[in-house]
Amino acid sequence: MEHPNDITMLELLGGHIPESDQQPLRDHIENCPACRIRCKEFSQTWADLDALKADASQRDLTSRINLAIAGPSKPNWYLDSKPLLRIAASVLVATVLGYFTGKFSVQHSKEYLQTSAAQVLYLDTLLPSSPTGWADPIIETEPKPEH
Amino acid sequence: MTDDKLTDVELMQAVALGDMGKLGVLAQRHQGQSLALAYRTLGNWDQAEDIVQEAFIRVHKAAKKYRPDAKFTTWLYRIVINLCLDEKRRIQRAGFNIADIGAQQSGNPLDDPAVVQEKNEQIQKVWRALDRLNKRQRMAVVLHRFQGLSHQEITEVTGWSASAVESLLVRAYRNLRRDLDPKKNDSF
Numbered sequence: 001m002e003h004p005n006d007i008t009m010l011e012l013l014g015g016h017i018p019e020s021d022q023q024p025l026r027d028h029i030e031n032c033p034a035c036r037i038r039c040k041e042f043s044q045t046w047a048d049l050d051a052l053k054a055d056a057s058q059r060d061l062t063s064r065i066n067l068a069i070a071g072p073s074k075p076n077w078y079l080d081s082k083p084l085l086r087i088a089a090s091v092l093v094a095t096v097l098g099y100f101t102g103k104f105s106v107q108h109s110k111e112y113l114q115t116s117a118a119q120v121l122y123l124d125t126l127l128p129s130s131p132t133g134w135a136d137p138i139i140e141t142e143p144k145p146e147h
Numbered sequence: 148m149t150d151d152k153l154t155d156v157e158l159m160q161a162v163a164l165g166d167m168g169k170l171g172v173l174a175q176r177h178q179g180q181s182l183a184l185a186y187r188t189l190g191n192w193d194q195a196e197d198i199v200q201e202a203f204i205r206v207h208k209a210a211k212k213y214r215p216d217a218k219f220t221t222w223l224y225r226i227v228i229n230l231c232l233d234e235k236r237r238i239q240r241a242g243f244n245i246a247d248i249g250a251q252q253s254g255n256p257l258d259d260p261a262v263v264q265e266k267n268e269q270i271q272k273v274w275r276a277l278d279r280l281n282k283r284q285r286m287a288v289v290l291h292r293f294q295g296l297s298h299q300e301i302t303e304v305t306g307w308s309a310s311a312v313e314s315l316l317v318r319a320y321r322n323l324r325r326d327l328d329p330k331k332n333d334s335f
Binding site for chain 2: 006010011015016041042044045046048049051053056057059060062065068070
């Protein structure tokens with residue numbers, strides 16, 4: 001039998017060689033000094049690596065995984081609060097919205113205000129110092145006959 | 148049929164249909180080995196837990212695309228390995244805190260302190276030797292020695308060629324032998 005290469009020896013150590021091939025390999029290694037030394041070195045390293053214990057038996061990630069996938073539920077203060085409180089909150093929001101909407105409406109625009117002020121002044125000029133505050137009717141008098 | 152009797156493929160099919168309970172069964176079944184793989188690669192339990200959590204989240208997201216061409220563990224380990232390699236690149240560190248590892252693996256406090264001390268020193272020596280390997284050699288050794296994968300299965304998990312895996316394994320074991328027993332480094 002040919003000398004087994006290093007990867008074959010490692011596979012033998014790992015238990016990945018078919019059972020039918022294992023015994024001939026072991027027999028060769030037992031009888032070949034060079035192969036026996038190589039196998040012994042690999043076996044020693046294999047055994048030394050036993051020191052790298054990684055006992056994960058006390059660790060359970062199932063809850064963490066489920067939580068990470070589901071995502072945390074965010075509390076909804078509006079839906080969770082009592083009906084009266086919801087109504088009050090809705091009215092407040094509507095009022096505030098209405099205020100700000102009105103503030104920026106057409107009737108509060110600069111141009112509209114200027115036009116409104118101008119209209120007032122114009123009316124004042126049409127009705128100067130009227131005792132009643134109302135416009136005196138303008139009565140057309142008959143033209144005097146020409147002599 | 149109880150969940151324990153379902154195969155990994157059957158569980159994945161259930162997860163693809165939205166059954167979160169079956170994902171929990173998969174996690175219970177495989178988290179131990181996945182954690183050990185991540186821990187031996189990164190040397191830190193907290194990071195290992197984060198990696199494995201993320202791996203199962205990805206399993207959940209990709210459940211509908213999962214095809215049982217290979218074993219579920221091959222697919223899962225590939226995800227874990229890629230996450231570990233990304234983590235190592237991210238933190239860009241050469242090693243890990245050997246002192247922490249020694250403390251974690253302390254024996255029974257009732258044991259003879261001298262024996263415990265010697266055992267811890269041996270543990271640290273082996274961790275250091277593993278840490279001196281390059282990323283790929285270390286990964287190959289961890290998969291071969293601890294996950295029990297054959298060199299063919301390692302090629303499937305890592306995507307490396309068969310010849311590359313063989314070379315990595317042989318060099319890794321030789322380098323470890325050289326570091327663990329310098330007197331015998333001529334025997335190879």
